[in-house]
Amino acid sequence: MPAPRVRFAPAPTGYLHVGSARTALFNWLFARSRGGAMVLRIEDTDASLKAQEYVDAIVEPLGWLGIDWDEGPHFQSERGGLYAEAIDRLVAAGAAYFCDLSGPEIEARAAEADLPPGYHGWSRDRGVKDGPGAVVRFRAPDTGATVVDDLIRGRVSFPNPALEDFVIRRADGSATFLLANAVDDRHMGISHVIRGEDLLNATPKVRLLWEALGYGPPPAYAHLPLLVNEKRQKLAKRRDDVSLGHYREQGYLPEAMANYLALLGWGPPDKTEIRPMAEIVALFDLGAVTKSPAFFDPRKLDHINAAYMRALTPDELVERAEPFLRGRFGPGGRAGRYDPEAVRALAPEIQPRAAKLSEVAGWVDWVMAAEVDYDPRAWHKVMVKGRAAAEVLELVSERLAGADFASAERLESIVMGAGDEIGARLGARVLSQAPVRVALSGSNVGLPLWGPMRLLGRDETLARLRKARARLAEQGGGEDREI
RNA sequence: GCCCCCAUCGUCCAGCGGCCUAGGACGCCGGCCUUUCACGCCGGUAACACGGGUUCGAAUCCCGUUGGGGGUGCCA
Numbered sequence: 001m002p003a004p005r006v007r008f009a010p011a012p013t014g015y016l017h018v019g020s021a022r023t024a025l026f027n028w029l030f031a032r033s034r035g036g037a038m039v040l041r042i043e044d045t046d047a048s049l050k051a052q053e054y055v056d057a058i059v060e061p062l063g064w065l066g067i068d069w070d071e072g073p074h075f076q077s078e079r080g081g082l083y084a085e086a087i088d089r090l091v092a093a094g095a096a097y098f099c100d101l102s103g104p105e106i107e108a109r110a111a112e113a114d115l116p117p118g119y120h121g122w123s124r125d126r127g128v129k130d131g132p133g134a135v136v137r138f139r140a141p142d143t144g145a146t147v148v149d150d151l152i153r154g155r156v157s158f159p160n161p162a163l164e165d166f167v168i169r170r171a172d173g174s175a176t177f178l179l180a181n182a183v184d185d186r187h188m189g190i191s192h193v194i195r196g197e198d199l200l201n202a203t204p205k206v207r208l209l210w211e212a213l214g215y216g217p218p219p220a221y222a223h224l225p226l227l228v229n230e231k232r233q234k235l236a237k238r239r240d241d242v243s244l245g246h247y248r249e250q251g252y253l254p255e256a257m258a259n260y261l262a263l264l265g266w267g268p269p270d271k272t273e274i275r276p277m278a279e280i281v282a283l284f285d286l287g288a289v290t291k292s293p294a295f296f297d298p299r300k301l302d303h304i305n306a307a308y309m310r311a312l313t314p315d316e317l318v319e320r321a322e323p324f325l326r327g328r329f330g331p332g333g334r335a336g337r338y339d340p341e342a343v344r345a346l347a348p349e350i351q352p353r354a355a356k357l358s359e360v361a362g363w364v365d366w367v368m369a370a371e372v373d374y375d376p377r378a379w380h381k382v383m384v385k386g387r388a389a390a391e392v393l394e395l396v397s398e399r400l401a402g403a404d405f406a407s408a409e410r411l412e413s414i415v416m417g418a419g420d421e422i423g424a425r426l427g428a429r430v431l432s433q434a435p436v437r438v439a440l441s442g443s444n445v446g447l448p449l450w451g452p453m454r455l456l457g458r459d460e461t462l463a464r465l466r467k468a469r470a471r472l473a474e475q476g477g478g479e480d481r482e483i
Numbered sequence: 484g485c486c487c488c489c490a491u492c493g494u495c496c497a498g499c500g501g502c503c504u505a506g507g508a509c510g511c512c513g514g515c516c517u518u519u520c521a522c523g524c525c526g527g528u529a530a531c532a533c534g535g536g537u538u539c540g541a542a543u544c545c546c547g548u549u550g551g552g553g554g555u556g557c558c559a
Binding site: 291351433443 | 484496520554559
């Protein structure tokens, strides 16, 4: 079996659709797993698709995902000559003909003939000459069927009479997708066409063109199941979050996204879902791809992303999260200073808690902030309603004054010890960690305190403790505290 | 309307005639761990759409029904 040649052929739409990304990935997986080549082709036959400005919107996200290609991008907008030549041949052979009927005229004729809406071969024998406004239509067979042996779906048969005489050249002289597809796949030596199921119905038309052009054995086809939303409809720009770039902005890791995408419509035989792409390449099998549509489930994506987040080294976390952290401080942001060292030092504590890069800031920003931003609910729950908060803050402040801040263990034992001590005196359990946490971070949930305290240092820690104590005293807390 | 595709837990995958009292993962629920929140660990919940065949035997094969989806453009 010769090495396959596949192609990813998106239309430039200004962004990369997750469904397209999945298609690109499966093409890539197939090519890479079989030592084949992948070509990138931009399907911009429609003049309204301004390829040039939109190419980056496809190329860049593909690179982000880790998908590379061996050839291209080729642009259909630059291959008009090839298409024109093919169209001429078809017309000369009588396989295609000119038509000058407008949309309304076509519908009027359909209504008049009491036929379903659409074109019904009216210009076949009208002897229309080429000229301004004339399109070229392919003369579809009136009998028989076109059979496609799909690698995923098996044999699919399309009755030819159901096919209209579709347009292969527009009035402006440009070729349509169907024609360009056949010509390009042939000229680019494509062996396997792997694309979305929404194109399954287009396949017989391309195949008919292929035969009419005398192209010989056609490529193999594999139609991937569609990606759908929770309502089981094809993912669409209007109603769904379909831009790959948007997921990137939300802080998903490209390797997690690629891993998840690979799981939509396919699963590794050994059931290990989260794994390096190299292993997925080795295990990938086009014939094992599922037939039914797959729901793009953001929750599972989150799970996978979280797993990849946890697997990052501290340096990697710092590097990846940087774009999400820088700019959070200073002008327009919180008072404070972005400190990559703090992120690096706390990485092991941040990683199991941040499911996405965008969540990293929420766990560490207080360490870098100049001012504590108290969460009112946390303050009330811990400082006002909590047991012995004031006493804890006082004793902890006292003990910390002479403590060794280089040792996180020491800081922990001081805070915990203070709680135990007060608890013993009161004859009730005192959770000293909570008030200290609120005093330092403003929140009652967060990273283990000891590492951050070390980073804050004695002065800053004591200053925050002091501020919280003053605030507590100021509020005259006491009456509704449950001692 | 016509053409095409699909049909296993809520979701994603396993299953390709007997190993299935249907397996894994996400989610959800419960527990353990834990002086926060997570992570981790343990356990639980939950499905072969329906009806006919074929067969000693069907989630697996065939037919039909129903349901869902896609296409039906001078978009791709």
